[in-house]
Every structure is written in structure tokens, then in C-alpha cells.
Amino acid sequence: MAAIRWGIIGCGSVTEVKSGPALQKAEGSELRAVMRRNGALAEDYARRHGVPRWYDRAEALIGDAEVDAVYVATPPSSHMAYAIAAAKAGKPVYVEKPMAMNAGECEAMIEACQKAGVPLFVAYYRRALPRFLHIKKLLDSGAVGDIRFVRTSQLRKPSEAEMTRPGEIWRLDPAVGGGGHFIDLASHTLDVLDFLLGPVRDVSGWASNRAGLYPAEDHVSGSYVFESGVHGIGNWCYCAYGAEDSNEIVGTKGKLSFATFGEGPIKLETDQGTEEWTIANPAHIQQPLVQTIVDDLLGRGTCPSTGISALRTSRVMDALLSGYYR
Structure with a gap:
């Protein structure tokens, strides 16, 4: 595989500078499609960023044969559902932080990706800065x-x-x-x-x-x-x-x-x-981490931020918040 072709679910503000351009600028990486429930906003994003395809349904982007890997950039409440759907389609997943709503959801995402045999990465990008x-x-x-x-x-x-x-x-x-x-x-x-x-x-x-x-x-x-x-x-x-x-x-x-x-x-x-x-920091702050993900997927490196490491962070946060959200 010459390059990893990405699709973004949830092309909101975090993807404008931090991550979207990083997927385009990393070596061996292409941004092939974006999705947002508001189709007009998805189309606008695709036009402004030079992305070939846009969708208003996540399942359509996940099912795109020219999308090799999926980046989930929605709010945490939908991370688990989209990550599991991408894993079931056999596609590696990169998910925004926090990884999910709680550690239990993180564990379900890890299990789904392990069962599907696909890697799971999380956008704790400071690990690569x-x-x-x-x-x-x-x-x-x-x-x-x-x-x-x-x-x-x-x-x-x-x-x-x-x-x-x-x-x-x-x-x-x-x-x-x-x-x-x-x-x-x-x-x-x-x-x-x-x-x-x-x-x-x-x-x-x-x-x-x-x-x-x-x-x-x-x-x-x-x-x-x-x-x-x-x-x-x-x-x-x-x-x-x-x-x-x-x-x-x-x-x-x-x-x-x-x-x-x-x-x-x-x-x-x-x-x-x-x-x-x-x-x-670099202009596109996620680019160093994105590069490690692409290198990992292409078999030429290792990403330092995975579902396993992010689960540990979620467990610490759950423990600190346990009394408040009892």
C-alpha cells in the first residue's frame, strides 16, 4: 500500500487546522472523504480542503472502498458506535480524545478492534510533539x-x-x-x-x-x-x-x-x-502523531497512542469523577 486513504466522521472545528490538514500533509497519507450529518457543511468542508468525496451518513463513508482507515472526530457520545462500526468493516480507527464516555466504552472499542484484527489509535497527540x-x-x-x-x-x-x-x-x-x-x-x-x-x-x-x-x-x-x-x-x-x-x-x-x-x-x-x-508546536498540531499512525499502518513505525494507553487515562478520570457521577 503506497498511502493510507482516510475518511473523517465529523468534520467539525477540531479538523479544520489541528487534524484534517495533518491527514493530508503526513507522508504516505491522503484524505479521501469526509462526513457530517449536515450534508451542506460536509460539502463545504470538502470543497475548502480539496477532499474528493463527502457524505452525510457515517455508514456510507465507512463503506467507501477507497477509504482505508477512519478518523472519528465527533463528540465522545458517539465514539464507541462509530469506532465499532469501522472495526466491523475491517478498517483501522483513529478516534478523538477523550477516547469515549467512560472506561467501559473504551474496553468495548478495544475488544471490537481486537476481534476484527484492526488497530485502534487515539488523538492524545502530545505523545508525539x-x-x-x-x-x-x-x-x-x-x-x-x-x-x-x-x-x-x-x-x-x-x-x-x-x-x-x-x-x-x-x-x-x-x-x-x-x-x-x-x-x-x-x-x-x-x-x-x-x-x-x-x-x-x-x-x-x-x-x-x-x-x-x-x-x-x-x-x-x-x-x-x-x-x-x-x-x-x-x-x-x-x-x-x-x-x-x-x-x-x-x-x-x-x-x-x-x-x-x-x-x-x-x-x-x-x-x-x-x-x-x-x-x-507545529502548525497542524496532530501531524506528528498522525505520521506515527500512518507509519504504523504501513509497517514502518509504531504509534505511541493506542486504545490500550488511552484506556488507562479514562480509568484515572473515571476514578477521580466517581463520587460526582455515582
Whole structure:
């Protein structure tokens, strides 16, 4: 196979810059078809991005003989159904994050793909970004010594839309997104910590709705222990005074600080002083991960973000939210 021919289910905003062009620009990759329930919007997307085919039914795209692999870019509530349908058609699946509504759905998706003999990839694209590969290299080289703990703080102030029109934001509807901003945003941090530090072994946490603006949780805090013995603490508050995005990995020789979403400098502090690295993200932020997926499918590499790794992140989130969504 000279190239992987992709079809997108759900060509919404995330596909405009982050992922759609990445499927077109990755080496050995083509974007052959897109689908959206609103046919006019699907046609418009196809025209603007130079995509040969468009559909308004997912089953039509999945059944297209010229689509080799399917990218599911819909809200989480439909990830499982579309992923299983693609797997039954014998087509590899790439699904947006979070992988599904909960860990149980993730397990069903993995089982379906394993039964069909097709791979399952998940869009935790930080695992392939140069910024986070550099952080991993620093940690693996022993730059902070033996790692003792990691602490995360993510704060956001509610937007005007969240205060006045929260019903229009699907990411705040647990029936569609599986939760609120925590599911959408904290999943990136928890997954990249899995990538950097290994799987989590034990989790405990608390979730609540402090501002009362919408049904989903708006404040989550918790602690966890990685299989390596490293301790972790996290605080995610989406009804605070302002913005903060920080992670600190502390060891016996130093501390490594970095943001999950921002592009500020990666900072290493030790007894010898402070070093900083500024590494910008690519224009199409999913392209490095997409390239690993294409290479994996073509037998020339391995993708670091699979259904198995994403399931671990969903299990951690489920545990942190269990009291709120009991």
C-alpha cells in the first residue's frame, strides 16, 4: 500500500487546522472523504480542503472502498458506535480524545478492534510533539534524578458563554462529553503524565460543581501513585479567578516545569542553575502523531497512542469523577 486513504466522521472545528490538514500533509497519507450529518457543511468542508468525496451518513463513508482507515472526530457520545462500526468493516480507527464516555466504552472499542484484527489509535497527540519528546528525554536521562512526585495545577475563569449560554456548549453536557472541561482538558495532562512517568496504579479524588453554571463538574482534585512509586497530585478548577497551566516533576536532583497547553519555556532547575528550552508546536498540531499512525499502518513505525494507553487515562478520570457521577 503506497498511502493510507482516510475518511473523517465529523468534520467539525477540531479538523479544520489541528487534524484534517495533518491527514493530508503526513507522508504516505491522503484524505479521501469526509462526513457530517449536515450534508451542506460536509460539502463545504470538502470543497475548502480539496477532499474528493463527502457524505452525510457515517455508514456510507465507512463503506467507501477507497477509504482505508477512519478518523472519528465527533463528540465522545458517539465514539464507541462509530469506532465499532469501522472495526466491523475491517478498517483501522483513529478516534478523538477523550477516547469515549467512560472506561467501559473504551474496553468495548478495544475488544471490537481486537476481534476484527484492526488497530485502534487515539488523538492524545502530545505523545508525539517535539516539546514533550524533549521533556521525556530529559527525564529519561536522569536530569531531575530519581523522580519523587509530580504536581499539576490548571485554573480557568468561566467564559461569558459559560455564564450566559452554557446549554449551547456540548463540552459542558455530561450526556455528550462524558463530563465537563475536566474530561476535555485534563485528559491531555493525565495522558502525557502516563507517557512520561508510566501507568498509574492507585487513584483517589473529589469532584464537585462550585459555581453552578452547568450540570458538569467544574472542580476536580486528586492524588495518584504511579506503578513506579512516583506520587502525583492534581487540581483542576474551571471556576477560578484566572488562568494557570503548570506541571512540576520533582526529583532528587532537580525540578522540571512545563505547561500542558502553553508554549512557554520548559524549565529545569538544579543546584547547578536553571536551563530553559522553548519548543514551538507545529502548525497542524496532530501531524506528528498522525505520521506515527500512518507509519504504523504501513509497517514502518509504531504509534505511541493506542486504545490500550488511552484506556488507562479514562480509568484515572473515571476514578477521580466517581463520587460526582455515582
